[in-house]
Amino acid sequence: MKATKQEELRALTVEELVTREKGLRESLFKIRMRLATGQMSKMADIIATKRNLARILTEQNRRLKAAQ
Numbered sequence: 001m002k003a004t005k006q007e008e009l010r011a012l013t014v015e016e017l018v019t020r021e022k023g024l025r026e027s028l029f030k031i032r033m034r035l036a037t038g039q040m041s042k043m044a045d046i047i048a049t050k051r052n053l054a055r056i057l058t059e060q061n062r063r064l065k066a067a068q
Contacts, residue, residue, distance in 0.1 A: 004052045009059045017060055024053040 009017070028049045034040035 003048065004055050006055065006059070009055060012059075014060075014063065017056055021053065021056050021060070024049055024056065028053065 012020070028046070031040065031046050031049060035046065
């Protein structure tokens with residue numbers, strides 16, 4: 001999974017950020033299920049997904065604080 005750039009996230013709208021967040025949460029769930037059933041052995045996918053999710057949540061939090 002490719003890392004998401006901060007500049008790219010800052011260019012997105014709030015709705016697009018929420019959509020990406022939902023997609024990453026679903027992806028993380030599916031990856032965990034594959035890992036639990038033994039169909040997948042690459043931890044790098046889980047790490048990259050978690051980091052991208054954290055980047056999106058950070059950007060959402062930054063916007064929330066800037067609006068106050």
